[in-house]
Amino acid sequence: MIFTEAGTSNELYKIFYYMPISMLAKLDTDYLWGFLDRQIAGFIDNWRIQKEDVAVTLLRTLAVKLSPRAFLEALKKPRSGTKSKPRLYLLVDKLDGYNFTAYVNIVWEAWRNTNYSKLNPAVNHAMDVSGNAPALLPYKSNEMIGFHHDNASVDLNKSHTKIDVEVDLEVPGIIKKASFSRLGKLTITEEKGIVRETENYSYDPFAPLVIINEINPHFIFKDQSGGAGEFTILPAFVLFAREEGAFWSNSALAAEYAVDLLTTFTGIGSILKAGRIFKLLKSGKSILFMSKNATTATGYALKSKGIIEITSGVGNTLLKLTGANKTEAGKAVSEYLFYLELLSMGGELTEAFQRVLKNAAYKAAKSSDEIIEILEKTDDAVKKYTDDLTRLGKLQDAALNLSIDTYYALIHLWETAGIIVRNFEQFTDQVKLALMEFNIQIFDVLTRDIDEFFNILFPRYSLSMDGALEKVIIYNDEVLFAGTKKQFNEFAKKVNEAAKKGRGELKKLVDDTWKYFDIMPASQKAYKKSRSLEKTYATGAKVDFEKKVKYLNKVERKEYEIFIQRDKVIDKNGNLFNTKNCKSIDKSGATITSNKAIFVMSETGEIFISKLDEFGVFHHSSFLSGEKIAAAGEIIIEEGIIKYVNNKSGHYMPLIDNVKDNLLLELYQRDYFVGGFNIKEEIIFKSEF
């Protein structure tokens, strides 16, 4: 499914959204960064797919795949091929809410495992011993909830990766006081006291900071592994990250507090807390932005209305779904939502707002029994889809006995499950999580067996016209069998049949392979066949013909080799490959012009393409001097993008599965997205040579 349907970026997002990290980690590192780079180049929308979640998943994958140091260094770089701000800061701009928090924690976790976190300038070069970036930063917060600084402002100097911090300090010093005597004489007295000073520091984003907060040690970004110490060591980057979020503290954190009140009582919070609050925060952010630009009150109210329409969806859909919108509890929740929305319009939490919000929360909380009932009704709604889940479960059992069909069924199932999750946003997060876990379980099955799966179902067999014998190598190059093409085709049919029945059958078949072939050296039958062909050659025609065919040597064939770069096919000079105006000269001398070129792939995965083939002069066999191939056929490429592939090669006569498995696997391993082109079987009556 993935490999044959046309790929769009939305499909890719869909795949990445539900793909577990263990699978994603199999993709090439540059490809993952490239995907992320494309994402953070613009606005990350969450239409249809939570694309911010995808960005975070990619980050988690990269954090797992790379060493912590390599991961952090890559984050400090701009988007590949550009002079953009470092990825580190672009991600701060693009991610919001829980994704933002997750992002900071991923970076923090990686940071903790590098020398960057060591408070030792000998091993940590990010530390500045000149005093321009002290590790001990006096930092204050009077917030009851959250990590908010009152005495410092943080800025990002866009010309470099450093973070600039301006801190107001209250330090012991000498206070000078001037006084005049009655005669008008100026007297200056000095006394010890507290003076305010402003310091400007410049930090490497990963320089370690020691934060002390005597008033409130319970930071949102408290280092979980740091225990309950009196100070927290964190990367300077977190300061900047929090600066971005500091604006929220006035209205949002107070609102979050109110929501907490409600959710603690009712357990309904997963929707409200994760969904509503962060969307609310986004609204607030937009409003702030607009007010900065002196937008008129009417203007931003209208704009906010748009945002509210989006945010009102989740909670109210739940209420309607359960019919609770008519109950007292439902009304209370509605009222609460209404005030939250009103709050998001105003952008400020005034005293009046606090009061109505708390009242509404209290009212809702008072009806907690009813709200629990609502939740139960939600569960009923969920049960409506349990049939689907049961079906999925059965398929999962089937996965234990993998076959090709089951594999595709699983892919389909994976997509279906994804659709269910996507279409029912009103489900609780627990339900969503259960569905996600279910998907992950399916993929675990696939991942666990994936090597064996490929080894058994898609052996990298190869065919060669070595004399009269076709050789077939099966099962990881370990067992060598030889036989005629007919024998091989018969065996391939059996493989397909067995694959449908299950893995057990397939294994049995592989074990019995020898029954279908003449084990080397050639049996009497194969020998007879070879003698017969030799006789035919000896009569002249084919021998003469073959002598004319150009066989390329290793240097010559390099001219025809193609490569994959950034998801595109390029030639040896780095130009995007095109197969326009390919020429094929037939035996009668007529020249056929088309957009199809001939290609072969060697056993070691090199791919060669020629835009010219000529009867008796240049054929598929020319590239590798008639040696073994892993795939061969015709190909259409437009501006570096593969549009079509077939198995049309009279010389090798590869099976279409041969092309699918070997070529696609090779392209996939080279990070080419193999979902965007058609693969067609061509049955050739008689071979070329």
Added chain:
Amino acid sequence: MENKRIIDVLHGVLFQISTVKIQKVSDFYEGIDFIDVSTLKHEVVKEEKLVLDWILENPNINYAEIYEEELDNHELIRYIKIYLENLDYKNKQFELGNYILSKNDFLI
């Protein structure tokens, strides 16, 4: 007819062709931009015509045996008839000076 001549001609005639797809002359022009017949080798065309005509006159011979490949005689004869029709068409267009042939020529 010598086997060598039959093998040689059949090889050229079946070169990279999915015969099942050829049901009429215009099918030879399917999926391509055009065919340039200005470089047609008349001695090859002549030999092909001679051998193929002979095959049509002798449909009962098992050509799979001669050609050493799995050939269906019935399918081969069917295909050869259309191939010869196309050969005549190409020759005729060559004589008329119409060297570039394409699918569009068969649309009317």
